[in-house]
Amino acid sequence: MEYQDILYTKEDGIATIMINRPAQYNAFRAQTCEEIIHALKDADFDRQIGVVVLTGAGDKAFCTGGDQGTQDGGYGGRGVIGLPVEEMQSAIRDIAKPVIARVNGFAIGGGNVLVTVCDLAIASEKAQLGQAGPRVGSVDPGFGTALLARVVGEKKAREIWYLCRRYTAQEALAMGLVNAVVPHDQLDAEVKKWCDEIVEKSPTAIALAKKSFNVDTEMIRGMGGLAMHALKLYYETAESAEGGNAFREKRKPEFRKYVK
Template identity: 50%
Template sequence: MEFQDILYEKYNNRAKITINRPNNMNMFTNHTLSEMITAFQSAWTDKEVGAVILTAAGSRAFTIGGTPGETDAEAQPIEKLPMPSLFAQLLHIIRTIPKPVIAAVNGYAIGGGHVIQVVCDLTIAASTAKFGQVGPKVGSFDAGYGSAYLSRIVGEKKAREFWYLCRKYTAEECLQMGLVNAVVPPEELMAETDKWVDTIVKSSPTSLAALKMSFNADSASVWGIQSMAGVALGMYFNTDEAKECSRAFSEKRDPDIAQYR
């Protein structure tokens, strides 16, 4: 299976999907998301695959989200896509594939990249990894899994802090709040992830699938919220308010937002 933006490999009863755009902090485009969805679909139907590892190339970033600065005319930024967008479809397939998905976070997981790791079943993080949101600073938001489901994991107060203050959190801080499952030195990240997966792929696949669906049941309604929020987000991007926030972020200044309160 040939891809341009990702690497896909299978070994020892697992599939490994690697976002392979390290020169761009592994930011994803329309094309990247499409390839990731195809890879997950392949893993879904492959009886040799018992779990999926999701990671990224290089050591700087897992992914920092969509690419509003992308110069490739054919690689449209995720923000321009109609809903349900490819990004929403990717989140949905990670949630619904009847096999555990383990994120191996090797650097910055910011914005949409943070949301991706949030919806994975488990997260192993390098000690150098950083997590956070930037949406309100750049004229964007994720009112679905990135907020509603995040609050199920870390609690509402902490989830609101993520979005209202747009701070960055260390891997150790995220371990303490239950957002990641383990923190290891960067050079041990993949070895530790494989150890976890070694245990998972020896378990009953039917049991794992049933358990995953059971865990998902309580927050299944978030998919509807994600879809509705996506429509609102699409309209919001065309407002003067969103455009001012985006320009201000690019120009490294405070936005002129008083008129929008």
């Protein structure tokens, strides 16, 4: 596959997947998801790779979720909602190697979900994390909600989704959403340090540990698959469309007028 939306490199047992859409704050479209899935599978099959780093290009954003600038009742790709986001999230969990989120800036919406799904997360002190779904007429009714509750606790997860606030890297660290926070100019060195420590460990033991961790939350995948069908129906409503329209028109959405 020729990559258009990501940069994919391998060095010293480390595979790095970088979403390369800085002008869109590294928001993903269907093509982006397909390329990330492909790269993750390649890294999984490569026995020389011991760890994967997922990040975004530039200094502003890790990832800001689905590209609302291109959405018009759907994302135009495959999958229930035209965006293979379920498969992308599952690919992160299914790869038998740890995936580290290198959070270099905004991790909002679907970007926050990627941080949640990754095995580990290391953030720049300038990073901001949070949800935006209910603000733009969307939601991630699977790993983005249920797994988040396992990571940060039920009350905090509900706060994150219901209020759509932004949290600093230090606040994310305190709630357990990231593992470490470092000055921005030390981010690459810290990520490399963690990667090097993982690469020198037994790959089979690491794979068994990861699969074992996943067992406890595997039912979320099935729940998410079911919920995506409901989400598709929601995306076809005027209420959901109001969120995307308001975002593109840079105004406050008026969701209540669509509630019968």
